Amino acid sequence: MCRHILVTGAAGFIGSHLIDSLLADGARITGVDNLVRGRRAHLAAALAHPRFHFLEADAADSGSLRRAFEAALSRGPVDCVWHMASNSDIGAGVADPGIDLRDTYLTTFHTLRLMREFRIPRLSFASSSAVYGNHPGMLHEDSGPLFPISNYGAMKLASEALISAAVESFLKQAWIFRFPNVVGTRATHGIIYDLLHKLAKDPPDLEVLGDGTQQKPYLHVSELVGAMRFIVRHASERLNYFNIGVRDEGATVKFIAEEVLRQVAPGVPIRFIGGSSGWVGDVPRFRYCVEKLAALGWEPRLKSTDAVRRAVSEMRQEVPVSCRS
Numbered sequence: 001m002c003r004h005i006l007v008t009g010a011a012g013f014i015g016s017h018l019i020d021s022l023l024a025d026g027a028r029i030t031g032v033d034n035l036v037r038g039r040r041a042h043l044a045a046a047l048a049h050p051r052f053h054f055l056e057a058d059a060a061d062s063g064s065l066r067r068a069f070e071a072a073l074s075r076g077p078v079d080c081v082w083h084m085a086s087n088s089d090i091g092a093g094v095a096d097p098g099i100d101l102r103d104t105y106l107t108t109f110h111t112l113r114l115m116r117e118f119r120i121p122r123l124s125f126a127s128s129s130a131v132y133g134n135h136p137g138m139l140h141e142d143s144g145p146l147f148p149i150s151n152y153g154a155m156k157l158a159s160e161a162l163i164s165a166a167v168e169s170f171l172k173q174a175w176i177f178r179f180p181n182v183v184g185t186r187a188t189h190g191i192i193y194d195l196l197h198k199l200a201k202d203p204p205d206l207e208v209l210g211d212g213t214q215q216k217p218y219l220h221v222s223e224l225v226g227a228m229r230f231i232v233r234h235a236s237e238r239l240n241y242f243n244i245g246v247r248d249e250g251a252t253v254k255f256i257a258e259e260v261l262r263q264v265a266p267g268v269p270i271r272f273i274g275g276s277s278g279w280v281g282d283v284p285r286f287r288y289c290v291e292k293l294a295a296l297g298w299e300p301r302l303k304s305t306d307a308v309r310r311a312v313s314e315m316r317q318e319v320p321v322s323c324r325s
Contacts, residue, residue, distance in 0.1 A: 004028045006072050006120075008059045008111060009084030011038025013186050014126065014179075014221060018082060019046050021225050027051065030072035032065070034058040037088055042186045059085040059107040069114045080122035083111050086156070088189050090130070090282070093151040104155035112166050121172035123163060124232055128179050129243070129286060131157040140289045141178070141241055149283065160241070167239045176241040177228050180288060183311035184221035185318065191253065192311055195260045196319040205271045206261060212254030212272050215285045217245045220307040223300045230298045242296075245288035251304040256312075263312050 005022060009015040010031025015038065019029055028051045031043065035056055046052040053075060057068035072078055087093050087103035108125070115123065130153030131146055132139050148154045163174050187193045198206060219227075227244045235242070257270050302310065 004030070004072075004076050004078050005080055005082060006030045006032065006069070006078050007082045007084060008032045008107065009038060009086065009126075010054065011035055011040060011042050012084060012088070013042075013184075013188050014182060014224065015082075015084035016042035016046070016186055017184070017221050017225050018084065018228070019043070019052065021229065023049050023051060028075070029053070030055060030068075030075065030078070032057050032059060032068045032072075033085070034060075034064075037188050039186075039188070059083075059110060060102045062110045062113070065107075065110050066114060069118055073118060078118070078120050080124065081111060081115060081120055082124045082126075083108060084126045085111075086126065087152060090150050090152045093155075097151045100151040100155040104152060105158055108159035108162055112162055112171075116166070116170045123166070123171055123174045124228065125159065125163055125174065125176050126179060127160055127176050127241075128153060128156045129181075129245075129288065130283065131160065131178065132283075132286065134283050135286070138287050138289045139243065141243055141292055164239060172238070174239055175228075175232050175235060176239075177231065178241070178243045179224065180217040180219050180243075180245040182219050182221050182224050183307055183315075185311075185314045186221075187311075187315060191256055192260060192308070192315055195257060196264065196312075196315060199260070199265050199268070200319050203268075205269045206257060206265070208253060208257045208270055208272050210253055210272065210282075211274050212252060212257065212270075213285075214253045214282070215250045216283075216304075217248065217250040217286075217288050218304040218307045218311075219245055219300060220302055220310055223302060223307070227293065227298050227300070231293070231296065234296050234298075242293050243288045243290055244293060245290050246300050246302075246304050246307075247290060248303050248305075249287060250285070251308050255305060256308055259308055259312050264316050 011033035055068045058064040093100040133147040
């Protein structure tokens with residue numbers, strides 16, 4: 001196991017949960033985040049831990065990230081980097097391509113360049129199902145050709161290419177995780193987050209993007225973290241890449257909206273705005289093949305619908321929505 005770990009995107013949704021898990025297993029961690037999308041409150045437990053050190057730095061800025069790496073290395077050699085930092089707002093990246101160039105691609109470029117300079121041998125990388133684009137049929141790790149339909153997906157795919165080249169030239173080992181839709185506490189984006197915040201404004205109805213038939217796999221953040229850490233422990237190739245997800249067909253947007261209303265605001269009508277996708281760059285439906293991960297020995301406990309139910313129950317505590325009948 002990596003004992004001194006640097007985590008970019010440390011205060012984000014997934015990064016903060018990852019840090020809690022790593023600390024529980026005895027690792028020393030240096031967390032890096034610019035606190036634009038991440039929140040210091042997500043690190044409340046970690047900040048009180050003697051084996052955690054937080055640095056506010058921008059991974060897209062080479063000078064800022066260099067100072068963070070130097071500070072981390074002053075605490076001892078870094079065994080591996082978990083690169084979680086990226087833009088998480090796909091719509092914003094469609095409106096302004098520079099966002100993903102900077103926050104999704106350049107964060108990877110600068111991270112790898114500094115890893116090479118400081119001889120840090122291992123990288124774990126948060127990629128995405130968005131690299132596949134609107135691909136027909138079941139999505140296998142080796143599906144192709146890959147034509148992303150969002151700048152976010154394009155920059156994640158470009159980042160994967162950088163990592164592949166780095167493994168060839170200097171990295172000892174790398175793990176690439178292609179996430180499905182992930183839900184749970186500390187979320188900073190996503191459909192459940194959006195619906196809860198819409199309801200917090202006490203609207204006459206709940207506006208939902210698309211026609212409700214969009215259908216995707218959903219994974220609870222606790223299971224995602226468990227899967228990533230399992231892969232790092234058991235996948236031993238120099239370059240390892242895995243879909244992380246569930247075997248089922250996913251949950252529909254209609255189901256998610258109805259579950260949010262059932263738990264939070266029963267009786268509020270739903271208003272679908274129409275269209276087969278929620279926004280430009282949105283892949284309206286996909287199915288993951290997770291046989292490669294299952295063969296490695298990991299299976300999720302929760303189905304997509306169960307993950308959604310649990311996430312709504314947790315996240316409603318984070319958003320002040322008055323229940324109505």
